[in-house]
Amino acid sequence: MQTPAPVDYAKATSVAHAIELLQQLGDEARPIAGGHSLLPMMKLRLAAPEALVDLNDIPELQGVRIEGDHIVVGAMTKHRDILESAILHEHYPIFREAEHVIADPIVRNRGTIGGSACQADPAADLSAVGSALRGTAVIQGPGGTREVPLREFHDGPYMTVLEPTEVLVALKYPIRPGAGSAYEKVERRHGDWGVATAGVFVVVRDGVVADCGIGNAAVGAEHYCSPGAEDALIGQPATEESFAAAAKVAGEQCNPSADQRGPVDYKRHLTTELTLRALRRAAAASQGA
Amino acid sequence: MTAVEDTPSVPLSPAGNPIGFGRMPRKEDVRFLRGQGNYVDDLNLPGMLHGAVLRSPFAHARINSIDTSAAEALPGVKAVITGETLAGLGLAWMPTLSYDTQAVLATDKVRFQGQEVAFVIAESRYIARDALELIDVDYDPLPVVYDAKKALDADAPVIRDDKEGKTDNHIYDWEAGDKDKTEAAFAAADVVVTEDILYPRVHPAPMETCGSVAHMDPVTGKLTLWTTTQAPHAHRTVYALVAGLPEQKIQVISPDIGGGFGNKVPIYPGYVLSIVGSIVTGKPVKWMEDRSENLMSTGFARDYHMKASIASTKDGKILAVKVDVLADHGAFNGTAQPTKYPAGFFHIFTGSYDYPAAYCNVKAVYTNKAPGGVAYACSFRITEAAYVIERIVDCLAAELKMDPAELRLKNLLKPEQFPYTTPTGWEYDSGDYEKTMRVAMEMAGYEELRKEQAEKRARGEYMGIGISFFTEGVGAGPRKHMDILGLGMADGCDLRVHPTGKAQVRLSVQTQGQGHETTFAQIVAHELGIPPEDIEVIHGDTDNTPFGLGTYGSRSTPVSGAAAALVARKVRDKARLIAAAALECAPDDLEWELGRWYVKGDPSRGRTIQEIAMDAHGPLELPDGVEGHLDAQVVYNPPNLTYPYGCYICVVDVDPGTGQVKVRRFIAVDDCGPRINPTIVEGQVHGGLADGVGMALMELIAFDEEGNNLGGSFMDYLLPTSMECPDWELGETVTPSPHHPIGAKGVGESATVGSPAAVVNAVIDAISPFGVRHADMPLTPANVWRAIQGSPVRTDIAVS
Numbered sequence A: 001m002q003t004p005a006p007v008d009y010a011k012a013t014s015v016a017h018a019i020e021l022l023q024q025l026g027d028e029a030r031p032i033a034g035g036h037s038l039l040p041m042m043k044l045r046l047a048a049p050e051a052l053v054d055l056n057d058i059p060e061l062q063g064v065r066i067e068g069d070h071i072v073v074g075a076m077t078k079h080r081d082i083l084e085s086a087i088l089h090e091h092y093p094i095f096r097e098a099e100h101v102i103a104d105p106i107v108r109n110r111g112t113i114g115g116s117a118c119q120a121d122p123a124a125d126l127s128a129v130g131s132a133l134r135g136t137a138v139i140q141g142p143g144g145t146r147e148v149p150l151r152e153f154h155d156g157p158y159m160t161v162l163e164p165t166e167v168l169v170a171l172k173y174p175i176r177p178g179a180g181s182a183y184e185k186v187e188r189r190h191g192d193w194g195v196a197t198a199g200v201f202v203v204v205r206d207g208v209v210a211d212c213g214i215g216n217a218a219v220g221a222e223h224y225c226s227p228g229a230e231d232a233l234i235g236q237p238a239t240e241e242s243f244a245a246a247a248k249v250a251g252e253q254c255n256p257s258a259d260q261r262g263p264v265d266y267k268r269h270l271t272t273e274l275t276l277r278a279l280r281r282a283a284a285a286s287q288g289a
Numbered sequence B: 001m002t003a004v005e006d007t008p009s010v011p012l013s014p015a016g017n018p019i020g021f022g023r024m025p026r027k028e029d030v031r032f033l034r035g036q037g038n039y040v041d042d043l044n045l046p047g048m049l050h051g052a053v054l055r056s057p058f059a060h061a062r063i064n065s066i067d068t069s070a071a072e073a074l075p076g077v078k079a080v081i082t083g084e085t086l087a088g089l090g091l092a093w094m095p096t097l098s099y100d101t102q103a104v105l106a107t108d109k110v111r112f113q114g115q116e117v118a119f120v121i122a123e124s125r126y127i128a129r130d131a132l133e134l135i136d137v138d139y140d141p142l143p144v145v146y147d148a149k150k151a152l153d154a155d156a157p158v159i160r161d162d163k164e165g166k167t168d169n170h171i172y173d174w175e176a177g178d179k180d181k182t183e184a185a186f187a188a189a190d191v192v193v194t195e196d197i198l199y200p201r202v203h204p205a206p207m208e209t210c211g212s213v214a215h216m217d218p219v220t221g222k223l224t225l226w227t228t229t230q231a232p233h234a235h236r237t238v239y240a241l242v243a244g245l246p247e248q249k250i251q252v253i254s255p256d257i258g259g260g261f262g263n264k265v266p267i268y269p270g271y272v273l274s275i276v277g278s279i280v281t282g283k284p285v286k287w288m289e290d291r292s293e294n295l296m297s298t299g300f301a302r303d304y305h306m307k308a309s310i311a312s313t314k315d316g317k318i319l320a321v322k323v324d325v326l327a328d329h330g331a332f333n334g335t336a337q338p339t340k341y342p343a344g345f346f347h348i349f350t351g352s353y354d355y356p357a358a359y360c361n362v363k364a365v366y367t368n369k370a371p372g373g374v375a376y377a378c379s380f381r382i383t384e385a386a387y388v389i390e391r392i393v394d395c396l397a398a399e400l401k402m403d404p405a406e407l408r409l410k411n412l413l414k415p416e417q418f419p420y421t422t423p424t425g426w427e428y429d430s431g432d433y434e435k436t437m438r439v440a441m442e443m444a445g446y447e448e449l450r451k452e453q454a455e456k457r458a459r460g461e462y463m464g465i466g467i468s469f470f471t472e473g474v475g476a477g478p479r480k481h482m483d484i485l486g487l488g489m490a491d492g493c494d495l496r497v498h499p500t501g502k503a504q505v506r507l508s509v510q511t512q513g514q515g516h517e518t519t520f521a522q523i524v525a526h527e528l529g530i531p532p533e534d535i536e537v538i539h540g541d542t543d544n545t546p547f548g549l550g551t552y553g554s555r556s557t558p559v560s561g562a563a564a565a566l567v568a569r570k571v572r573d574k575a576r577l578i579a580a581a582a583l584e585c586a587p588d589d590l591e592w593e594l595g596r597w598y599v600k601g602d603p604s605r606g607r608t609i610q611e612i613a614m615d616a617h618g619p620l621e622l623p624d625g626v627e628g629h630l631d632a633q634v635v636y637n638p639p640n641l642t643y644p645y646g647c648y649i650c651v652v653d654v655d656p657g658t659g660q661v662k663v664r665r666f667i668a669v670d671d672c673g674p675r676i677n678p679t680i681v682e683g684q685v686h687g688g689l690a691d692g693v694g695m696a697l698m699e700l701i702a703f704d705e706e707g708n709n710l711g712g713s714f715m716d717y718l719l720p721t722s723m724e725c726p727d728w729e730l731g732e733t734v735t736p737s738p739h740h741p742i743g744a745k746g747v748g749e750s751a752t753v754g755s756p757a758a759v760v761n762a763v764i765d766a767i768s769p770f771g772v773r774h775a776d777m778p779l780t781p782a783n784v785w786r787a788i789q790g791s792p793v794r795t796d797i798a799v800s
């Protein structure tokens, strides 16, 4: 049995309360969401926060809803609820596809989208999805609420723009009529983090790629996305050649490092391969195939 | 679905269980399924303290000093023990099971990452762990031997400078077979194929990690040790020898054990530390390692670098095989092998084929890695042997452009050749190999699979079919050839039938999930006719069971199973004398039917075993020389090993764009002789097949240049899940062992031994159109893709 270091615990009942607690408990206090990233690190004593502020009982942080032309997902929405969300699936099947390959049912039953974003693991699947969709983070702190594009939310591996007393409240994704989306991932075993992943949306109009977003996790793509590949594709005919060219850019422009999941050349190749596969499927979906 | 047929029906007991062999639910499941098992960590004794081990972050470093004062000052800490404390007691080092020594706590230097450096004893597990962070160790890092292939380089740092006069990292050289004859066969061969084949380091990773609760009673001087051991009796003797404790005052109790797979054969520093901790504090001390400690410091498996060569005629008649092995034993030679066989039974690598010449040489080296070396259901290195021969036979098939099934069929030993003496000296007991192989091919639909493969290849799809035919030698073993630290590998067994006809059978072997409480009851039931639910199996407590060497190497049924059958027969013989007295006839006039002696020619006159049990304890006048009560004792010394075998066929689909492998089908036909409880046998096979898929595709402990263990958690050390396992398709043939009382051959490790080669052969078969003939395990997507690119990776060191 792994045993964490001593830690204090407080339960927040509202976002304002959580912020208040974080202010009171000081810099070494951390919010806890599903605990599926934070608790393992504490048990391994890689993290030793002095206090935990539990966000699980804050109703306003839960659930998926539509607000105007955006889908809003509360930060404490669990992976499982995202997997099962009809709203998300209707507009962006990429969510369900990604959730199917995130961890396992036990983790998905507790882990949250907000926790995943704030953990900022370089391999976080929902971060690639959020970047691909050019979503926005809604953040609340002592000074009020601010919005940060997801493509600016992460400051590098395991780092975000959040201040210690700020709480991520929700993630917002613009609805794009006619968009197709898809997620591809290769892992060494079911439930493992990706070796490389690709999540894309594509809007094809009259045979031409009118808009697209390309996200990649686990391969060191800055902000989990590949703007170079997007530039290479937007305005091009929706053909295998265009997809392959864009996917090649994604593979070239990411910055993977070698680890036990694979060497650099493989990860680049895989980024290209998975981006290509995702583009094909997303474009086909956009064209109603 | 399984193709297994139920064994012929035997009479059923009132509870509906077979009185003998056949399917019945496991008796132990009643408590396990209700969460009512009783594991070491469930034990809480009054006043019990908790220990935690400080481990080295470095793979190789000199220890300048250890400051424990801050840890000692933490409230709740009772004692901090270092190597220096132990040295004062003469306990800083302990013997391994292979006549080497291992540090209990490091004194001079640390030799692998995760090595034990200090031991804290505190009021709770949490406090003990907190205190570890307060211990200040001053290390001087030293150069690291992380690559076995460089261990013998002239400039390699000497790891075991604790051994007087040691100037290199060499442990031993060992050989088997006839070198000259083998070389001559190679010189005369039409075709020679050579391949470097690595069986990388893996870990048994039992669900329950290792631990112990030691209670040295300060008044009686008796040590009771509840511990995760597969070999309680052997451990008791070793503790007596190591610690100088009187053996009659040591009781080793192995309660429910959550998986062993060989991981719980060695004695670990933590066990010794809990004992020392109890001596020092006068209180019971619990030590239970966490998952990372288990993966990083306890008995690993394999780590064999093998260069294999096979010689044949051009039409595929095998002439000879030779293997050169570089064996990485880590920092201490902690392998648990019979003394005569430092490389275990590796020399069974000649496999299931008929050829006259074979030779192997094993060179073992120290590296800055965790010690161990025989674990993970390997039957004493037969896993490595089965893998290397089955891989190299496939390489030969590729070279000859011959179907690997055809090549195997051409070379398999024939039934009339048994008993068969192999070129390296094993005497295989019995087998009808071709029959087993044909059953497997039939179940698989081998010809259709090959057709499907050809069609798919034409479409650019890559499926592969892999075959493995393995023979194991299990049930160690004849005591004159096999001992561990001088303890011969024979097993005792006691059987007592109580007055009401209910029985207790006492075994030396300990179950870790194999279903002993059911299987052994069924063996006694088969011999005596007492229903299995009326037979209690008692094991895992040295004060209450006879001596024996424990459960590993698939030896429980071959050795203790034979003992149980023989002790039951002894009781049956005694029952005959008592029945004769009761029936007032001569013992020779009696005949046995299951559960009853009756008068020949007058079947209505007889005594059931239950009646005889009461007679044996009652006022009945017994004949001269017959003592009362109905019980017996035996020690079974096996005359030979038993040789289970099987044919496995695996079908995979490979995505060449990603390197991903999907195991689509797996057919396993095992011949382990008669199946005592087919359900339990199938369970053993299922588990072993999952192991095989795991090792072939994902399990690995690699090390980087600093000697960091890269498989130290379940995020890094990947075990297969149900998602990676297809529906296993099981079949059987039954060829009894001629020398075993019930013909049983043992099956605990068959599937672990036999399956990795089938999976790897299938993957290589799938990607052979890319010119691939071999790639090393684990065949992760990256490794498969690299193999396809013609640049396979070395899997034992960090990916770069």
Ligand SMILES: Cc1cc2nc3c(=O)[nH]c(=O)nc-3n(C[C@H](O)[C@H](O)[C@H](O)COP(=O)(O)OP(=O)(O)OC[C@H]3O[C@@H](n4cnc5c(N)ncnc54)[C@H](O)[C@@H]3O)c2cc1C
Binding pocket: A030, A031, A032, A033, A034, A035, A036, A037, A038, A039, A040, A055, A075, A076, A101, A102, A103, A104, A107, A110, A111, A112, A113, A114, A115, A116, A117, A118, A119, A121, A123, A124, A125, A126, A162, A166, A167, A168, A169, A191, A192, A193, A194
């Ligand atoms: C075995 C396993 C496998 C996994 N596999 C994958 C995988 O394949 N792909 C994948 O993407 N993920 C995977 N995960 C991670 C999983 O998705 C986690 O649940 C997720 O990353 C973290 O979510 P959580 O709710 O558990 O966060 P927690 O662990 O509770 O928190 C994580 C961090 O975020 C902070 N935090 C959480 N919520 C907020 C908030 N609202 N505001 C501010 N800070 C906050 C916490 O303080 C902490 O620092 C895996 C996890 C496990 C245990």
